[in-house]
Each structure stands twice: as structure tokens, then as C-alpha cells.
Amino acid sequence: MYKIEQLSGSLTTSPFRAVGTGLVLALGVGASGTAWADEVSVTPWGQGWALGGHAGQAVHETVKSGEAFNPFVWDFRDYYIVSTGLQKELVDFWGYSKLYAEANVSYIFGDEHYFETFLTPSISWEPFPWDDVLDTTAYLGVGVSYTSETSRLDDSGENWMASMIFELEVQPDSWGPWSLYGRLHHRSTAYGTFGDDGGGSNIPSLGVRYHFGQ
Template sequence: MVLSNFNAFLAPRSGGIESAIRGLVKTVLVSIASLIVLLLLPHPARGEGAWLVTLYGGQFTGSGDGDMIELRFQDSYFTGLGLLWEFAESEPHVRWELEGQALKHFGKQDNGEFAVTINVRWLTFPWNAYLDTSLAFGSGLSYATDVPALEARVNPDTGSTRLLHYLLVELPFAVPGAPQWSVATRIHHRSGMWGFFDGVGRASNFLVVGLRYRF
């Protein structure tokens, strides 16, 4: 009975205050789950705490995993800045980061977007003496200033919503002689987490390139 009532409370509904409260509860639950996962992982040693700033540009490639693989580009783009803090490191292999992004969409979507993630990055590859490479995965939240038009279009029954889960996969490259500069390539993915966020299923993928500076 308790579980059924709890599921009913979390079920997406229309309505102003009730919908906002349920959205807040979902966000808190996702945050708690992410924190539990992080606490169960090996705790990294404290790193130097370097900061990095990135100029990003991306293009919409679809709303599902298959669309990303097939690269179904549309006339929807974004540009913006990201600020990344390297807050911990387990030498020599793993680094932990906190990143915030502020983006402006244009083309078929004209909303703003703000995203925050915790990233874990694998640092060691056998060719790093020639081309410094790393691989990062990040999970967090993305907030759009308006409901993204293309996301709403691919969810005709539920529409989309401003607040969604955010996932990134990143592969950056740097020349060892100039390690403060790098080029970052990434997948920028907003997701309803199989309907967890207001019943949203598919959302959006962007293929992104960024120019990054470490300071």
C-alpha cells in the first residue's frame, strides 16, 4: 500500500504546484541515488584543483541512441561556455571533476540551457606521449529556459520538460608540447530516464566540439 501510494505520488500529472513539487521530489531522488553511487566508489585522493574553461559548439543529431549512431543532423545548434574544476585525482589513472555549462541554442530551438555534472575521467592511454588523450563520463542535470521544441516534437503524448537528466561522454586531445590547450569532442545527451522525468522518453543528442584552456 505504501509503495503504491508513493508511486502514485511520483506519477507525472498536469497542474502547476503539484507538478512542480513532484518534479522537485524526482530531482532530489536522482541526486540522492547519484550520491550513493559516488560514495560506494573508491574515494580518490585530493588533486591539485586545476580549473579549465571550454568554448563549446554543438549540432543536434537526433533524439535517441540510434539517431546518435546514424548521425541524423538537423538545423539545431548551440554554443556556450563550460567551467570545469578538477577536484580530486587517483594517480595515475582517474580524475574527478565538477562541470557547469551555460549554452544558447539557435536554429530549430532557441532556448537557453544550464547543465551541471560530476565527471569521472580515465587518464592513461599508451599513446599519450604522442597525443594526450582521456575519456570522461559525466552525469547530472540539465535545465532549459524553455521546453526544447525538437524534444517536444518527438514526445507527442507527453511533450518534454525543462529539467531533465544530463549525460556526457567526452574524448579530448592535446599535444604534449602545449598541455594547457586541448580539443574536446563529446556527446551531449538530455534524457527523461525512461519516463522518470514527467513521463519524457526520448529527448535530445548533440555532437559537440570544444576548445579548452587550463589555467
């Protein structure tokens, strides 16, 4: 890492500046290397588990248009979801962001009846200005999803599709280990990665989550 940065510096600055920068970097790495490692931590296997459940209804609006995020324009479809997911915190990045993985099983019913399961890693944003009053976390996840049958809801002819999670979670102090979350679950072909380009579904949901060990 140091050699690469030194070489890059020599191409854009004077030789004296490059040498000076190299010395500062060498001292900095020696002094702060331990602190850097301490701030990025892998969560122990026995910690960071949570179990959530949510329910919602599909909408016509799309993520691409941005309207799927606007509840004031939602046009609901006759498709409903009940879902449960097991979440695991994997890595903590300086307290600002965390890496999670979620395994989820859902039942979709209404115009059609079928099951869905997905495995979706997600990245979170942890600090918000109002956290002292209401602890808030935002998540963005991208993974893979499988349905027990192809559906008119997805309109793709595919069982395997990409899954995305857009989620906002709040956890008041008075709730202890419980939190409330709103989620938009998106399935798509990921621009033709899963079958032909086109098709997909968007289901906004509301749920609760229990954080073990809190």
C-alpha cells in the same frame, strides 16, 4: 574493514587459512595504509580548473541505439549549440581516473531559441597507450540540466532533465595549456525520472579548453 574481510574469509575457507589471511591483511594495512592514502588525493581548490567552449549541431540518432556515436550515419537537425563550461578537478584516483564537476551554460538556436544550463559531475579515464605522443582523456558524466523553455527538440514537455556527457579530449605537448575535445551532450528523462518516459536530445560538438596553471 579487516573484521569484515576476516569474517567473509572464515565462511569460505578453513580456519587456518582465515587466520593466516587476517595476519597478512593486518601487516599489509599497517605497511601500505599511508601509500594508499597518498595515491587517492583531493585536488586543492586552487588547482585543476579549466574553461572550455564548444559548438555543434543536434542529430536525430539516439544514444540507446548507439548511432549517436557514429558520425557516418548522423542525420542533422536544424538545432545548433554554442556553449561554455567551467570544469574543476576534484579527486585523483591513483592516476588512472579523476572525478570532475562541470557547470555549463549553452545557447540553442535554429528551429527554436532558448538557453540551457547544467551541472554535471564526470569521471575520467586517464591512461592511454599513446599518451607519450598525444595525451588523451575520456570522460563520462551524469548530472541535471535545465532549459529556459520546453522544446520540440527534447519532445518531453520538461525543463528539468537528466544530462549526460560523453567526451574525448586530446592535448598535444606543443599546445601547452590548450586541449581539443569532442563531446556528445545527451538530455533525457532518465527512464521517467523527469516527467514521462521518452523524449530527449543528442548534440555532438567540437571545442577547445584552457587548463589554468599548466
